[in-house]
Amino acid sequence: MFAFEVVDSLPGPDGLPTLGRTGTITTPHGEIKTPAFIPVGTKATLKALTPADLAASESQAVLANAYHLYLQPGSDLIDQAGGLGQFMGWDGPTFTDSGGFQVMSLGVGFKKVLAMDAKGIANDEVIAKGKDRLAHVDDDGVTFKSHLDGSMHRFTPEVSMQVQHQIGADIIFAFDECTTLMNTRAYQEQSLDRTAAWARRCILEHERLTEQRADHPYQALFGVIQGAQYEDLRRAAARDLAGLGFDGFGIGGALEKERLGEIVGWVNQELPRDKPRHLLGIGEPDDLFVAIEQGADTFDCVTPSRVARNASLFTDTGRFNITSAINRRTFEPVQDDCDCYTCTHFTRAYLHHLFKAKEMLASTLATIHNVRYIVRLVDRIRQAISDGHFYPFRDEFLGQFYSTRA
């Protein structure tokens, strides 16, 4: 059982239709009201939080990483445990990514943020032959070295489907090649052909596994649109995958921050309106507004939880570091009107103390706040669309949030 329904459409400031909308995704483990921010629990746990903390943040779903879980504890073990949700004590909807980004990013040593910064450097050779290369891509799949113990493994579209079926998330992604902005146009084209072929193999294997495991809850398969910063490639990829019968779509790969809205817009103009669209790895407030306006429905990102563990906390006036001396005797919450457990029970002074004393509770309380902050921000955006106030809300929010950036 999987469904998506558009609820409200977002008219632009000029009254003309935009790609933006609110909606409802229905999965075997419950509904997701969209747009929605989906926190990342890489290894079947959102770092530093219990599932009860996660539920209290009003997160509607969690996304885990197939690559990590395949290596540890093993996807067969999660299958035996009754699937990801059962294993990690999370009742709600779950996602897994395909493992493609991880096996390849570990392989070439790039990070998404680096890709965003290093635009325009055509560098296939360096990427392909890097010293620390842990992954080799060919037309059939990817051979990679475990970051845990150096053992060799191979993912193909079929293996990724098998692994994701064992993990058993409600929403899974097709195995794709994830390129960087440093790759040449020629390489991007070649890679897109590969991703298109892999998408077809994923669908076939997914159908076979769905039939074979008919006693398991239905898993929805999302195709992933690549194409880097090239409009023609992105549009062609979206049109191609739109015809293959996927349950929804992921927008992946190299995305320049300044052109995020444009790229998401190209893709979503080509995709069918009645299927959900997940933007992979995006979670900064300004990016969320842009992507939602351009028709993205769900988002996952490690940023809120990762920066929390580094003492960086979100507020309506931007992010700040709680370890700064000014917080030592500030007996106020992180944010006055935040409804999270951290803000309703503790002061900045206490969080400052916990970080200075290197107490684990520091990461927990900071993560509780940041996750709730971003989840609630997207909930507020959804409400603003429903109420017809998206643009004033956006302008007011972003004006305040980025006001401290001189």
Place this chain on the structure above:
Amino acid sequence: MFAFEVVDSLPGPDGLPTLGRTGTITTPHGEIKTPAFIPVGTKATLKALTPADLAASESQAVLANAYHLYLQPGSDLIDQAGGLGQFMGWDGPTFTDSGGFQVMSLGVGFKKVLAMDAKGIANDEVIAKGKDRLAHVDDDGVTFKSHLDGSMHRFTPEVSMQVQHQIGADIIFAFDECTTLMNTRAYQEQSLDRTAAWARRCILEHERLTEQRADHPYQALFGVIQGAQYEDLRRAAARDLAGLGFDGFGIGGALEKERLGEIVGWVNQELPRDKPRHLLGIGEPDDLFVAIEQGADTFDCVTPSRVARNASLFTDTGRFNITSAINRRTFEPVQDDCDCYTCTHFTRAYLHHLFKAKEMLASTLATIHNVRYIVRLVDRIRQAISDGHFYPFRDEFLGQFYSTRA
């Protein structure tokens, strides 16, 4: 407002009275039904738990360390925050120790466990002149070096009272000299005289501060009985302190595990029946039964939480390490009939995975279980005393718990 009431007395197996009892301690922040296990939150946090987790464990109070909080974040800051409970988001009763054990144990480099093992070695010189000595005791107080930044500090009975009044716990302890089993009899005698003099200075300073800070909730002061393994010294110390008007008593210092019950018995035979008795730093199941039978009312110990972070979990059949391979595919709770959040939501396999993957949630879930386990064990002992089943319960529990020790 501070009160203690004995509720039930424990008759021995022969029907004759014992020192054991149940009771109720009343503090400005609520009641403590005794006997009770009090978890330790050294730096104003029970490591890896939120105060909500702690409340869910049905812990009735928490004990923090004056030495650690004096150094970081500073007791004046906690005073400014409204006191320990307010600062750390804990509504219930709180304790602080005096700092004596910490300043001196850091000074001579001993640990309680070492002291228990190294009995009979008369070694004052080595203890007093150790290379790594960070503390020097004289008749007026202790000069010590901060373990955080090497800065020099001095605790006297008056300073300890001032620090503990600033921290503001409901139950505080007199500043005492904590000796080891390696000290000579002569040193123990000399030290007891010092502790006796300090007890008197603590009472005077406590009375002055209580008057000066009459707008703060009343803090109860407990005197601490030392005397190591010597019956005459322990009894004399208890008799002496019993006459000084303390609100309750701590039993501290060097305690040989094999003679724990005997030593606690000597002290409690001398102490007034209508005052509560706290046994410092004890928390192993067998020790708890022995000490409760001998009239101890409350206990604090880092063991349940410390061993949890090292993957060691309590069950009715003893402690086991969750990282053992046998737990990898054990889809059962840590303990079947345990009512803690961990046991009611997660399997051993999931905890095994979290520890192997070095996830912070591993420590959190393990600590939730161990703290609840020991708190509940003492609650069950209290119930057994009320029901007249203490001895059968003890024999059954310990027989099972230690059955795996061949």
